Amino acid sequence: MNNTMQYRRCGKSGLLLPAMSLGFWKNFGTDADGATCREMVLGAFDRGITCFDLANNYGPLPGSAEERFGKILSSDLASHRDEMVITTKAGHRMWEGPYQDGGSRKYLISSLDQSLKRMRIDYVDIFYHHRPDPDTPLEETMTALADIVHSGKALYVGISKYSLCETKAAVSMLSSMGVHCLVNQIRLSLLDRKSEEVVDAASTLGIGTVAFSPLCQGVLTGKYLSGIPSDSRMGTGAFTRPESVTEEMMEKTRKLSVLAKKKGVSLTDFSLAWILSHQSVTSVILGARNMRQIKENLEALEVPAFTAEELAEIDAVCD
Ligand SMILES: NC(=O)c1ccc[n+]([C@@H]2O[C@H](COP(=O)([O-])OP(=O)(O)OC[C@H]3O[C@@H](n4cnc5c(N)ncnc54)[C@H](OP(=O)(O)O)[C@@H]3O)[C@@H](O)[C@H]2O)c1
Numbered sequence: 001m002n003n004t005m006q007y008r009r010c011g012k013s014g015l016l017l018p019a020m021s022l023g024f025w026k027n028f029g030t031d032a033d034g035a036t037c038r039e040m041v042l043g044a045f046d047r048g049i050t051c052f053d054l055a056n057n058y059g060p061l062p063g064s065a066e067e068r069f070g071k072i073l074s075s076d077l078a079s080h081r082d083e084m085v086i087t088t089k090a091g092h093r094m095w096e097g098p099y100q101d102g103g104s105r106k107y108l109i110s111s112l113d114q115s116l117k118r119m120r121i122d123y124v125d126i127f128y129h130h131r132p133d134p135d136t137p138l139e140e141t142m143t144a145l146a147d148i149v150h151s152g153k154a155l156y157v158g159i160s161k162y163s164l165c166e167t168k169a170a171v172s173m174l175s176s177m178g179v180h181c182l183v184n185q186i187r188l189s190l191l192d193r194k195s196e197e198v199v200d201a202a203s204t205l206g207i208g209t210v211a212f213s214p215l216c217q218g219v220l221t222g223k224y225l226s227g228i229p230s231d232s233r234m235g236t237g238a239f240t241r242p243e244s245v246t247e248e249m250m251e252k253t254r255k256l257s258v259l260a261k262k263k264g265v266s267l268t269d270f271s272l273a274w275i276l277s278h279q280s281v282t283s284v285i286l287g288a289r290n291m292r293q294i295k296e297n298l299e300a301l302e303v304p305a306f307t308a309e310e311l312a313e314i315d316a317v318c319d
Contacts, residue, residue, distance in 0.1 A: 005048025006301060010183055010208030010282045015125075015156065017085060019276055019301060021051035022294070023212065023285040026238050028068045029059035036290055041072045043291045045080070047298060053185075053210075053285045054119070055089035055130060056111050062094055063118055070119035081121070088115040089160060089185075091130025103133030103141035112153055127154035128185060131161045138169055146177040158183035158210075164197050171205050183208040183282065190256055190271050190318055191216045191249050199280045208282035211275050217287070219245055220271040222257050233289075255317045263310065265303050272300035274314060 007016040022044045028037050041052070058065035066088065077084070090111035094100040099107050112127055127148055129141055145157040159170050162184055171181040184202070186195035188211040195209075202209045215221055217240065218233050224245070233239045253267070260270035275284050288294045306314075 004301065005050075007050075008208075008282045011180075011202060012206035013156070013180060013182055013208070015085070015182065017208065017210070017283040018048055018050050019283060020049055020272075020298065021053050021085075021210065021283045021285045022049050023053045023287045024058045024065040024069060025055070025212075025287060026058075026060075026233065027287065027289045028065040030061050030064045032068070034068070037068055038072050038076070039291050040288065040294060041069070042076060044286075044294055045077065045084070047294070049286075049294075050083060051085040051087065051283060053087050053212075054115070055092070055128075056094050056115050057092050063114070066115055066118035070121070074120050085125040086119065086121065087126040087128060087158075088112070088119070088124050089128035089130040090115075091128070091133065091160070103129055103136040103138075103144075105140055105144040105147075108141070108144045109148065112148060116153065123152060124154050126156045126158050126182060128158045128160045128183075132159075132163070132166050138166075138173060142170060142173040143177065146174060146179040149179050156180070156182040158185060158207075160185040160212075161187070162198075164201055167198055167201070167205065167207070171207060181205075181207055183210055185210040185212055185285075187211075187213050188275055188281070189214050189216045189220055190274055190314065191219060191252060193318060196278075199278050202280040209278075209280055211281055211284045213287065214272055214275050214284045215268060215287070216245075216249070219249065219253055220256070221266075221268045222253060225250065225254060225257070252317055256314070259310070259313055259317065263303070266296070266299075268296060269300040269303050272297055273303035274306065276300070277306050277311070 006019040010017050054066050090108050148154045149157055167184050174181045184198055186198050188195050199209050223232055228235045234242050257267045260267040272284055275281055286297050
């Protein structure tokens, strides 16, 4: 294993996470190339990426990313299970009928059982509630998470996409049940800073934060500045809501690429390093499509610390 990876403590807990985790949202599904997927998992692990971020619905098709990961784990990495942090989630639409979405005890517990079967493991390290569910009492969802920890099927639990107010309520409710809320997984990038308030409050709350879509699904690599490459996430139709990428975001991307050039690094590494400049961000989840992208993204760990002047220039572009 490579020793240059940095490991960060996840809030007030004993768990260290790698500064970069590997995500399975889009690139490990039924259509993905098996050899490329295996190369990414083994190559990431060799480089110190010990955290693998899954969810019940990752694919496409839903469930297929967990199946693929389970296969690679059992064939190549079974003896390394204790060196890995494996996460999964439930909270989005999954199977047929009324019990396959939301935050009910019924859904969360049966979904985790299905995830464990697909990944061929006895427990996950972190089980997340994938998104807040306003229709289910928070107490029911948090009690299910606490019971999952007590059952041993997850070592830790977390939440995802919870606002600051929802996070405070979840942390407090879990704490009253004797279970620590480990982490909130949030969308954070130079083009989407809405969750920075959660990051700012994290150390007071004693939780870690994990950042997803750090490159805004590829926009912050600069690949869309002069059209849409046919082999890109947007070009293949895999981009979630391409209409959400506005001309204003492209203009910001252009300006940020100038700042990255001035710093002597790629826009990709500049964007990832900016997220990691937040001390309360425990890990950034890479959504890479191949090993080349993982290697490029790991170079962000070498980007020199941002000066106050550089951070002010970034704020001026992003605000
Ligand atoms: N909790 C949640 O609700 C939630 C939601 C979304 C994601 N996540 C997690 O976060 C992970 C990352 O999210 P994301 O996939 O949106 O991340 P992202 O890094 O913002 O986007 C990944 C895409 O960026 C492009 N890319 C990455 N590195 C590149 C490089 N070096 N050069 C060129 N292009 C590069 C690739 O696009 P191309 O395919 O065009 O090459 C890749 O598919 C997911 O896998 C998942 O684990 C969680």
